[in-house]
Amino acid sequence: MGPQRIVCLTEEPTEVLYALGEQDRIVGISGFTVRPPQARKDKPKVSAFTSARIDQILALQPDMAIGFSDIQSDIAAALIKQGVEVWISNHRSVAGILDYIRRLGALVGVASKADAYADDLQRRLQAIAAQAAQLPRRPRVYFEEWDEPIITGIRWVAELVELAGGIDVFPEHSGQSLAKHRILADPGEVISRAPDIIMASWCGKKFRADALAARPGWNAIPAVRDGELHEIKSPLILQPGPAALTDGVNQIADIIQAWSRRAQAAGSR
Structure with missing residues (x-):
């Protein structure tokens, strides 16, 4: 039967539970949730990413809270001290996302539905990979x-x-799982690696292609020179849940496929 009153501290458990038809179990969500849109209309918002309204969460009488990553450890600790059962996942890979979906489904007693959903997502990824294998040239990204x-x-x-x-x-x-370990001390490293495509998702802040292109020396980068500067909205790619494996990867694939067609056309001239 599993937990019946779940608070989702991040978006991905919300999206998964809606996809599995188990949204009635959700009693509270993160204020950053945008997928599915219906969740914002139906569910009270009780947390951000690094903070939460503990009193409001407790008032919802949850039998489980679900969050993501070590960044939410303080929220988790506060809820545990109040007797709330908490599950914090810490997955960082595509395989981890698929496993997360399966584990969450099993946790709420719908393992077979979760397995079928994860299998379908995996088949879609395999189809994208098969299409990518036909590219005459792979861009540096x-x-x-x-x-x-x-x-x-x-x-x-x-x-x-x-x-x-x-x-x-x-x-x-x-x-590197922590953002601080993925900081580039020298922006010139990007210049030397000469990407053909630049994709950006500034974690909720609007991407400014003009500001990126104006960085010293970046006009020498092929992606900047050719105008291959693309924003992917953070809810589509920076949440380790279904969004990244559907709309997020689809947008990435569209950008790469379009670049490949242009590169092939230019090479045939």
């Missing part, structure tokens, strides 16, 4: 998660870039 300081993309983002046919130009950084 730089993904920027924040601009000041410059932070490169996290592991699941880098994996989705590679799956969609791109070559992540900072593979040594993507394995």
Whole structure:
């Protein structure tokens, strides 16, 4: 039967539970939740990412709170001290997202539905990878998660870039789970790695292509020279849940496929 009154401290458990048809279990959500849109209309917002309204959460009488990452450890500790059962996942990879969906489904007693949903997502990813395998040329891709300081993309983002046919130009950084370990001390590193495409998702802040292109020396980067500067909204790619494996990777694949077509056309002239 599983927990019946769940507070979702981040967006991904909300999206998963709605996808599984188990949204009636949710009694509170994160204020940053945008997927699915219905959740914002139906559910009270009781937390941010690093803070939460503990009294409001307790008033909802939850039998479980679900969050993500060590960044929410203080919220988790406060709820545990009040007797609330808490599950904090800490996955950082595409395989981890799929496993998370399966574990969450099992936790609420709908393992078979969760397995079917995860299997479908995996098949979609395999189809994108098969399409990417046909690309005549793979672009070098730089993904920027924040601009000041410059932070490169996290592991699941880098994996989705590679799956969609791109070559992540900072593979040594993507394995670092904490953002502070993905800070570029020298922005000139991006220049030297010469990405063909730059994708950015400034964690909720609007991406400014003009500001990025104006960085000293960045006009020499092929992506800047060719206008290959693309924003992917953070709810689509920076949440380690279904959004990244659907709309997020689809947008990445569209960008890479379009670049490949242009590169092929230019090479045939």
